[in-house]
Amino acid sequence: MESALVDVFDMNCPSRAVMEHLSSRWGVLIQVMLLREGTLRFSELRRAIGGVSEKMLAQTLQALERDGIVRRVVHPVIPPHVDYSLTDLGEAAAKAVNTLFDLIGDRWAEFEKAQVEYDQRKAAQPL
Amino acid sequence: MESALVDVFDMNCPSRAVMEHLSSRWGVLIQVMLLREGTLRFSELRRAIGGVSEKMLAQTLQALERDGIVRRVVHPVIPPHVDYSLTDLGEAAAKAVNTLFDLIGDRWAEFEKAQVEYDQRKAAQPL
DNA sequence: CAGGATCCCCAATGATACTG
DNA sequence: CAGTATCATTGGGGATCCTG
Numbered sequence: 001m002e003s004a005l006v007d008v009f010d011m012n013c014p015s016r017a018v019m020e021h022l023s024s025r026w027g028v029l030i031q032v033m034l035l036r037e038g039t040l041r042f043s044e045l046r047r048a049i050g051g052v053s054e055k056m057l058a059q060t061l062q063a064l065e066r067d068g069i070v071r072r073v074v075h076p077v078i079p080p081h082v083d084y085s086l087t088d089l090g091e092a093a094a095k096a097v098n099t100l101f102d103l104i105g106d107r108w109a110e111f112e113k114a115q116v117e118y119d120q121r122k123a124a125q126p127l
Numbered sequence: 128m129e130s131a132l133v134d135v136f137d138m139n140c141p142s143r144a145v146m147e148h149l150s151s152r153w154g155v156l157i158q159v160m161l162l163r164e165g166t167l168r169f170s171e172l173r174r175a176i177g178g179v180s181e182k183m184l185a186q187t188l189q190a191l192e193r194d195g196i197v198r199r200v201v202h203p204v205i206p207p208h209v210d211y212s213l214t215d216l217g218e219a220a221a222k223a224v225n226t227l228f229d230l231i232g233d234r235w236a237e238f239e240k241a242q243v244e245y246d247q248r249k250a251a252q253p254l
Numbered sequence: 255c256a257g258g259a260t261c262c263c264c265a266a267t268g269a270t271a272c273t274g
Numbered sequence: 275c276a277g278t279a280t281c282a283t284t285g286g287g288g289a290t291c292c293t294g
Contacts, residue, residue, distance in 0.1 A: 006232045009156060011178035015231050018238055022227055023150035029136060042276050051138035053268050058277060068241025079275040080274080089237050092230055099223040100149055103216075104142050105133045110216050111145055114195025152287095169256050180288050185257055206255045207294080 018067050022093055026052050026060040031069065031086070031094035032101055039085040069093055145194050149220055153179050153187040158196065158213070158221035159228055166212040196220055 006015045021027055029049045034040060040048065046057055061084060064070040069090035075081040086094055104111065133142045148154050156176045161167060167175065173184055188211060191197040196217035202208040213221055231238065 006235045008228060008231065009160070009175060009177055015235065015238075018231055019155065019227065020152055022231075023152075023155050023224075025147055025150075028146065028150050033136070048136060050136055054277070055269085055279095056267065059267095066242055066245040067238055068245075074276095078274090080277080082276060087241075089230075089234060089241070092234075093227060096223055096226040096230065097150075099226070100146065100220060101135060103219055103223065104135065104145055104149075107216060107219075108133045108142065111142075111194055114214075114216070115193055118193040118195075181257070182289085183287060186287090201256095205294090207257085209256060 021060075021063045021067055022069070022097070024060060024063075026056055027064060028097050028100075030057075030060060030064065030084075031090065031097050034070070034084060034086045035091065035094035035098055039083050042082055042084070045084060064090070148187075148190045148194055149196070149224070151187060151190075153183050154191060155224050155227075157184075157187060157191065157211075158217065158224050161197070161211060161213045162218065162221035162225055166210050169209055169211070172211065191217070 007013050008015045008019050010016070022031070026049065029052070030045065033045060033048050037044075037048075042057070042061075045061075046052060046054065049057070061070055061072070065072050068087055071085050071087050071090070073083045073085070075083070134140050135142045135146050137143070149158070153176065156179070157172065160172060160175050164171075164175075169184070169188075172188075173179060173181065176184070188197055188199070192199050195214055198212050198214050198217070200210045200212070202210070
């Protein structure tokens, strides 16, 4: 069971911020991509993750690095070369996130069915 | 392996939206709370989840209901009584999300350590 | 009690340009 | 290449009031 001192349901517990980094829009994609590929450069991540801006990628990577999820390795060469990979802690987090991805992929038909039925129910009751 | 037709790394794939609902700020808290408690009323959820507004709770619950994650049962009484619980699909999702919560709780010391070290590294290099 | 409707605003996000 | 700095935008999100 979880420590009583770390309560993510408490608005002011710092764990809430970490949870938000882990589950953030770009954070989840970065984690899963790094879990699959092992190590990627900044520009590789940018290309792999559709729609992410440089700013958001850099910002999200920094948050994840600070939380100990992502490892950042700078190779002192010109032009610059920076590698990103998951820490041990990050791998554990990424695996959980990846479970969500698999769930969506594996049971996609159920998601679509639920959405269609919901929309039909809504459309059927004007007021 | 996952269907090639469901690619969350593709900006325009509808699965991206579902992933964002599942991992949204309030979505993760709702899922875990319902996983723990089974069934809760609107006001119970509101009280259980620190800092959520009525608007965001209603809005997030609707998104999760549409995706087939949350089951909404209305009891036709006065005053109104509405129960929320997880569907089978929702339970699978919630378990994955709960893994993240446990990770944060169990390894919180590592998160804090990483943050402190990151901040020290930053402070050590003025420019 | 469960939410719908409104108003409002700040912060997250993105586009662009620039630098080591 | 790997970012940082700046600026513009908007819509997420909250507060409030109202209703079945």
